[in-house]
Amino acid sequence: MKIKIGNKVYTEIKNLSYAPETSIDSDCVPVNQFSADLITDDDITAGSDIELRDDLDQLWAKYWVTFAEHVDQFTVRVRAESKISILDRKTMPATMYSNTPVSDILTGIFSDLGSSSYSLDSSFSAATISGFMPHHSRRYRLQLICFVIGAYVKTFNTDKIEILPLSNQATYVPKEKTFWKPAVTYKDWVTAITVKYFSYQQGTPATGDDYVKDDQGVTYIQTATEYTITNTDAPVTAPPNIIEVSDVQIINAGNVSAILTRLASTHFGRTVAEVDVINNREYEPGQRLYTYGIGKQLVLGYVESATFSFGLQARSKLHMTPIEVREAVELTLKYTWAESGVKLTVLIEKHLLPKSYQYTIQNQYVELSWQKHRYVLRPQTETTTVTLTTDTVIEIPCYVALDEYNGELSVISVDEVTVSEGEADIE
Amino acid sequence: MIWSIDGLEWTVPCQVDRTAEMRASEISGVLLDKTYFNDVIGTYMSYDVSVAVPMSMAREYEDLYDLITEPVSGHTFVLPYGQSTITIVGRVASVSDQYHYMDGKRNYWLGFKFTVVSNHPTKEEDLETVLSHGVDPMPSTVDIEDGAAFIWNATDGVWEAVSDSDEVYY
Numbered sequence: 001m002k003i004k005i006g007n008k009v010y011t012e013i014k015n016l017s018y019a020p021e022t023s024i025d026s027d028c029v030p031v032n033q034f035s036a037d038l039i040t041d042d043d044i045t046a047g048s049d050i051e052l053r054d055d056l057d058q059l060w061a062k063y064w065v066t067f068a069e070h071v072d073q074f075t076v077r078v079r080a081e082s083k084i085s086i087l088d089r090k091t092m093p094a095t096m097y098s099n100t101p102v103s104d105i106l107t108g109i110f111s112d113l114g115s116s117s118y119s120l121d122s123s124f125s126a127a128t129i130s131g132f133m134p135h136h137s138r139r140y141r142l143q144l145i146c147f148v149i150g151a152y153v154k155t156f157n158t159d160k161i162e163i164l165p166l167s168n169q170a171t172y173v174p175k176e177k178t179f180w181k182p183a184v185t186y187k188d189w190v191t192a193i194t195v196k197y198f199s200y201q202q203g204t205p206a207t208g209d210d211y212v213k214d215d216q217g218v219t220y221i222q223t224a225t226e227y228t229i230t231n232t233d234a235p236v237t238a239p240p241n242i243i244e245v246s247d248v249q250i251i252n253a254g255n256v257s258a259i260l261t262r263l264a265s266t267h268f269g270r271t272v273a274e275v276d277v278i279n280n281r282e283y284e285p286g287q288r289l290y291t292y293g294i295g296k297q298l299v300l301g302y303v304e305s306a307t308f309s310f311g312l313q314a315r316s317k318l319h320m321t322p323i324e325v326r327e328a329v330e331l332t333l334k335y336t337w338a339e340s341g342v343k344l345t346v347l348i349e350k351h352l353l354p355k356s357y358q359y360t361i362q363n364q365y366v367e368l369s370w371q372k373h374r375y376v377l378r379p380q381t382e383t384t385t386v387t388l389t390t391d392t393v394i395e396i397p398c399y400v401a402l403d404e405y406n407g408e409l410s411v412i413s414v415d416e417v418t419v420s421e422g423e424a425d426i427e
Numbered sequence: 428m429i430w431s432i433d434g435l436e437w438t439v440p441c442q443v444d445r446t447a448e449m450r451a452s453e454i455s456g457v458l459l460d461k462t463y464f465n466d467v468i469g470t471y472m473s474y475d476v477s478v479a480v481p482m483s484m485a486r487e488y489e490d491l492y493d494l495i496t497e498p499v500s501g502h503t504f505v506l507p508y509g510q511s512t513i514t515i516v517g518r519v520a521s522v523s524d525q526y527h528y529m530d531g532k533r534n535y536w537l538g539f540k541f542t543v544v545s546n547h548p549t550k551e552e553d554l555e556t557v558l559s560h561g562v563d564p565m566p567s568t569v570d571i572e573d574g575a576a577f578i579w580n581a582t583d584g585v586w587e588a589v590s591d592s593d594e595v596y597y
Contacts, residue, residue: 055553056554175458176460178458178459179457179459179464181459182459278464280558310452310454311451313557
């Protein structure tokens with residue numbers, strides 16, 4: 001790993017600590033940080049931009065230095081944090097929104113950081129907010145908006161603050177990337193979720209009416225309605241444990257159902273997985289993952305946080321929010337290659353996949369040394385899509401894409417080779 | 428045998444024990460498929476050197492002893508490696524010798540031994556190679572057709588096109 005401050009790159013780093021997290025539905029957008037001891041006698045000033053990059057120069061985090069001190073003659077300790085914390089410095093006025101585009105509200109939230117500091121996923125281009133927001137910090141307003149539109153804030157593996165949708169597609173973490181052995185714990189059943197939604201009417205409140213007043217002094221009469229969903233999976237003996245969302249005044253009749261459904265999907269499960277994985281940026285907070293649980297089970301959840309350790313590669317402990325546990329079945333992919341009347345099995349790949357769930361796996365190119373040739377074999381189909389109810393073996397025939405013999409490379413069949421910063425991909 | 432420390436050469440009889448450690452990072456461990464994930468960060472050399480210093484070089488030996496016992500993070504050593512030598516910046520892990528009172532006029536020290544461990548890997552894998560599972564990068568080509576041929580230039584570490592097609596860049 002390396003750390004870049006201004007134009008200076010530091011490669012002698014000790015005690016690097018990096019544990020990015022995201023918030024699916026908690027109170028506030030987390031301020032992600034990293035800290036490290038740099039072997040240098042440079043004077044590093046707080047406020048500088050700082051980047052954490054790997055040996056391939058891929059960006060892991062772009063934050064700003066909030067603290068730097070010489071711990072000895074040749075060591076400077078730095079702490080950096082995401083610019084989300086700047087959003088705490090200013091507040092936003094009490095405002096009544098009416099079909100206000102999310103993008104317009106974000107312009108106000110990020111006015112100090114500038115429009116290039118963040119991006120809103122295109123799926124939210126038509127998203128609007130209706131309802132009341134009291135006087136509070138910009139960071140809190142950002143979290144409330146994310147909460148009602150089903151978004152999360154990403155401040156890792158990017159140079160921007162990205163506002164992204166919570167995905168419904170799950171990525172599967174294979175055995176060969178998961179360390180022995182995932183920890184599975186069970187939290188208490190959530191027996192029900194109650195969400196209050198609101199409607200507003202401008203006017204003078206009568207005695208007993210709830211009302212709100214925006215910063216312009218305009219008064220609105222507030223009507224609140226409760227909407228409850230119960231957890232049918234929870235046993236009747238489970239003690240009542242109800243999650244209540246009662247103070248988010250931008251929940252309205254139009255979005256309450258989607259919010260409740262989403263909350264149910266992330267709170268009615270009780271199986272919490274914590275898995276250690278080889279993680280060279282593949283898995284990150286906010287992603288929806290299938291990971292191994294106990295026995296032949298897969299645990300589905302969102303990654304809430306990832307605590308990284310670094311060697312040549314990177315490893316991280318993923319803490320997941322529970323969604324559900326699925327019974328799994330084993331899919332065996334047998335990559336085969338027929339040559340001179342002999343069919344060789346060149347690779348066997350095993351996947352544990354959720355039962356009765358459609359899943360698509362990217363088929364691999366296989367490298368094979370055979371009779372002094374070095375081949376790159378290409379699968380006949382790019383992907384395998386399956387919906388399995390029982391253990392299954394599928395054969396994937398391959399053919400030669402590249403043939404290296406005696407230092408000479410012959411291109412037998414490729415669509416194109418694309419090159420990006422020194423890396424090449426065959427397609 | 429000749430070895431040197433910080434440019435100071437010693438041509439004296441000695442015995443050298445050489446150890447190579449392929450050091451893995453602490454993120455290594457057993458995976459769910461029961462294979463061991465070995466995150467090797469590099470090969471570090473360690474040399475145990477026992478030197479027979481001739482009595483005629485007692486003064487030079489005292490200088491050497493002062494130099495090698497300096498409390499510094501490392502010295503530059505040239506040490507035997509295969510049929511040649513290797514230059515490493517290494518930390519001196521230990522130095523020992525024995526005092527022999529010989530003639531009542533001078534102190535003689537014999538049995539000089541030291542251990543040096545390289546501070547930097549003498550061989551290391553890079554992340555790109557590890558992530559590509561050891562497969563050499565493909566030709567740096569933006570437009571390639573079936574039937575094109577390349578030759579691997581191991582010296583420069585690049586694929587070179589066999590033909591001079593304008594459509595092939597490398």
